[in-house]
Amino acid sequence: MQIKEIKIPSSKTENKAVFLDRDGTVIFEKPGVYLADPTKVRLYKNTLPGLKKLYKAGYKLFIVSNQSGIGRGYFTEDTMLAVMSAMLKKLKGIKIEGISYCPHAPKESCSCRKPLPKMGKQIIKGYKLDVKKCFMVGDKKSDMEFAKNIGVEGILVLTGNGRKQAKKYKAELKNFKHCADLKGVANYILGGKK
Ligand SMILES: [Mg+2]
Numbered sequence: 001m002q003i004k005e006i007k008i009p010s011s012k013t014e015n016k017a018v019f020l021d022r023d024g025t026v027i028f029e030k031p032g033v034y035l036a037d038p039t040k041v042r043l044y045k046n047t048l049p050g051l052k053k054l055y056k057a058g059y060k061l062f063i064v065s066n067q068s069g070i071g072r073g074y075f076t077e078d079t080m081l082a083v084m085s086a087m088l089k090k091l092k093g094i095k096i097e098g099i100s101y102c103p104h105a106p107k108e109s110c111s112c113r114k115p116l117p118k119m120g121k122q123i124i125k126g127y128k129l130d131v132k133k134c135f136m137v138g139d140k141k142s143d144m145e146f147a148k149n150i151g152v153e154g155i156l157v158l159t160g161n162g163r164k165q166a167k168k169y170k171a172e173l174k175n176f177k178h179c180a181d182l183k184g185v186a187n188y189i190l191g192g193k194k
């Protein structure tokens, strides 16, 4: 006699995620200025509405951020963490599943600075994410290279450095979806097939 098997679908929320760059994507960045003051943290107008939509749709949200200001000696790790917690306080009603950051300066040639895949690969493995259902959102070419390197779809936002990067690296970025901001990203992701 054959044993009948009932396949219980795993929760649809458990393996899809959106990776988010911090500066210029989630929080306001004046291009070229390293944010080192937690009292100056502000979200873009559409950050919270966009992230809420994604969160409610079951996407896990992760921050993956290069914080070379630490390695360059512009601010301490504690200051950077204070900025992170100021950001988290402003992200009311959603949960950020995890925050990864690279504290090194480029000249340290570390293995974690975006676009190297380490931060993303660790999260994907740790949370058993399905890369086909994941996205990386950022305002720089390096964020899109990172997306490619971890095998997820990259989406360029035009906040922060985004608009300038889109122009400067037109050819390199042409295959990546461009969205005005995180609300546009949410609409794209949720309106699509994924
Ligand atoms: Mg950025």
Ligand SMILES: [Zn+2]
Pocket (backbone or CB within 6 Å): 102, 103, 104, 110, 111, 112, 113
């Ligand atoms: Zn690093």
